Amino acid sequence: MSEPASETVRQAGEIAGDLFRRESARLVAMLVGQFGTHRLQLAEDVVQEALVRALQTWPYRGVPDNPAAWLTQAARNLALDHLRREQNWNQKQDGIAFEHERWAASPSPREENADTFTDDTLRLMFVCFHPQLSTEVQIALALRTLCGLSPAEIAAAFLTTEAAIAKRLVRARQRIRELALPFVVPTPDELPARLDGVLATLYLLFNEGYRASSGDRLVREELCHEAIRLALLLAAHPATRQPRVHALVALMLFNAARLGARTDDAGQLLRLHEQDRSSWNHAMIARGAHYLALASSGDAVSEYHLQAGIAGCHSTATNESSTDWPRILDLYDKLVRLNPSPIVALNRSVALARIRGPAAGLAALDAIPSRGTLNGYSLYHAVRGTFHAELGQKNEAIQHFRRAENLASLPSERDFLSRRIREC
Amino acid sequence: MNPQIATDEHLLLIRGTHWNQGLSPAELQRVMTDFYAWVDGLMQGGVHRGAQPLVEEGKLVTGARGASVTDGVFAESKEAIAGYFRLGVASLDEAVKLAQACPILAYGAQIEVRPVADLCRPMAEVKRHGA
Numbered sequence: 001m002s003e004p005a006s007e008t009v010r011q012a013g014e015i016a017g018d019l020f021r022r023e024s025a026r027l028v029a030m031l032v033g034q035f036g037t038h039r040l041q042l043a044e045d046v047v048q049e050a051l052v053r054a055l056q057t058w059p060y061r062g063v064p065d066n067p068a069a070w071l072t073q074a075a076r077n078l079a080l081d082h083l084r085r086e087q088n089w090n091q092k093q094d095g096i097a098f099e100h101e102r103w104a105a106s107p108s109p110r111e112e113n114a115d116t117f118t119d120d121t122l123r124l125m126f127v128c129f130h131p132q133l134s135t136e137v138q139i140a141l142a143l144r145t146l147c148g149l150s151p152a153e154i155a156a157a158f159l160t161t162e163a164a165i166a167k168r169l170v171r172a173r174q175r176i177r178e179l180a181l182p183f184v185v186p187t188p189d190e191l192p193a194r195l196d197g198v199l200a201t202l203y204l205l206f207n208e209g210y211r212a213s214s215g216d217r218l219v220r221e222e223l224c225h226e227a228i229r230l231a232l233l234l235a236a237h238p239a240t241r242q243p244r245v246h247a248l249v250a251l252m253l254f255n256a257a258r259l260g261a262r263t264d265d266a267g268q269l270l271r272l273h274e275q276d277r278s279s280w281n282h283a284m285i286a287r288g289a290h291y292l293a294l295a296s297s298g299d300a301v302s303e304y305h306l307q308a309g310i311a312g313c314h315s316t317a318t319n320e321s322s323t324d325w326p327r328i329l330d331l332y333d334k335l336v337r338l339n340p341s342p343i344v345a346l347n348r349s350v351a352l353a354r355i356r357g358p359a360a361g362l363a364a365l366d367a368i369p370s371r372g373t374l375n376g377y378s379l380y381h382a383v384r385g386t387f388h389a390e391l392g393q394k395n396e397a398i399q400h401f402r403r404a405e406n407l408a409s410l411p412s413e414r415d416f417l418s419r420r421i422r423e424c
Numbered sequence: 425m426n427p428q429i430a431t432d433e434h435l436l437l438i439r440g441t442h443w444n445q446g447l448s449p450a451e452l453q454r455v456m457t458d459f460y461a462w463v464d465g466l467m468q469g470g471v472h473r474g475a476q477p478l479v480e481e482g483k484l485v486t487g488a489r490g491a492s493v494t495d496g497v498f499a500e501s502k503e504a505i506a507g508y509f510r511l512g513v514a515s516l517d518e519a520v521k522l523a524q525a526c527p528i529l530a531y532g533a534q535i536e537v538r539p540v541a542d543l544c545r546p547m548a549e550v551k552r553h554g555a
Binding site for chain 2: 017018019020021023024048051052054055056057058059060061063148149150151152153
């Protein structure tokens with residue numbers, strides 16, 4: 001019997017903490033590249049099995065010198081085994097026989113390197129975020145395949161059941177097969193629109209994590225970091241390295257830098273001016289500023305540019321009073337023109353009130369054209385309540401804080417609002 | 425009287441190979457890291473004398489002259505042996521204690537603790553008298 005000499009057995013601590021997740025995403029992308037998008041489920045199963053094999057082997061034999069290469073080879077072997085079995089069962093089906101022959105003939109069909117990895121991942125991103133899939137399906141699929149989260153983990157983030165997420169994923173894979181979505185980066189004429197779709201979903205994914213309206217907090221922060229990671233991949237790739245991608249990265253970094261500071265030790269929500277700014281992640285803010293600078297290389301100004309500009313003003317101010325509110329208002333004015341949504345207008349009213357006072361804020365709220373849609377929105381009433389409170393109009397303030405409290409979905413939000421009511 | 429004499433070694437037979445139950449990559453890695461930390465503890469304690477995992481496949485040979493060769497149920501089975509650790513500890517109690525600390529028990533794995541036998545007692549006695 002061969003004994004693992006203790007010096008060749010590496011400590012598990014030497015494996016990067018997210019090795020399995022990173023590798024599973026990389027390997028799924030690689031295998032989909034070789035099998036085609038219609039075999040996404042097979043790719044996922046094979047990768048999962050490879051990870052299980054690692055768990056069944058490494059603790060006994062030691063962690064291999066190159067864990068990633070080990071997992072790649074294991075996944076490759078398992079895929080080949082699977083195709084071989086399929087061929088035995090379906091001798092007469094030419095397509096599968098062909099697939100198997102192609103694999104058997106070239107066990108390493110492509111050189112693996114960092115470029116192949118990012119190319120495959122980029123292609124898989126364009127599959128996951130395909131406009132023919134609904135947004136919620138896109139997000140679930142991306143978290144499963146590009147981020148390596150399990151249905152249970154995705155369900156925890158969205159406060160739904162594992163079964164519901166699993167069903168969503170089955171539907172997604174089915175849809176990909178039906179539509180025969182190609183595993184390619186879109187052609188230059190399609191790319192701008194497709195890229196916009198990818199960015200919009202990534203931003204949504206980030207906000208799902210950032211809003212903290214429901215679900216497990218750690219998982220939700222993970223969503224933010226995954227959205228940033230995927231956006232960084234786009235920002236690094238020659239095909240998608242564009243100013244608005246850089247702007248989105250900057251926006252997400254600025255906001256993510258404040259993630260930990262938004263609640264106190266007891267889990268109570270803190271407003272921007274109550275947060276301990278020294279606990280913001282200043283390295284992340286600096287990275288955000290770097291990407292914002294990269295974003296200004298073109299002529300086009302996207303919504304992300306403006307949003308990142310606003311987030312940058314908040315992130316780089318040393319305190320509430322030294323915040324450059326006129327600049328923030330200017331950016332909101334531009335944003336309202338670009339995206340005249342009531343929610344943008346609501347945020348603009350807060351910036352306006354900082355400069356011209358709460359009465360001007362209220363007037364700005366009343367001037368929002370489609371204000372009715374904000375009535376069911378907790379934040380709208382919270383903002384209104386704040387303006388009234390600042391004007392000393394206690395009754396109106398309490399009335400709006402109560403409505404906000406009723407509409408709030410998270411206990412910490414309700415606690416925050418009942419505190420505001422008590423302060424009136 | 426037990427006709428066998430134990431050596432100063434014990435085998436821990438790890439049973440249960442059904443890992444593929446929807447654990448996410450992060451969870452699988454967590455299990456592996458914990459499992460590995462336990463192995464590392466055995467090494468630090470100087471009792472780790474060897475370990476081997478077993479592949480989830482194999483044959484079951486039965487009947488006179490091995491008339492029956494079947495596939496056996498090794499995959500996804502609670503009882504199938506997934507691997508073993510050979511420990512340099514003389515006391516069964518100590519071996520049990522080490523086994524109890526193994527984190528994969530929490531995931532449904534079972535550990536069979538068996539003293540490794542040396543020669544059977546009569547033969548040992550024959551040897552001793554002969555010497």
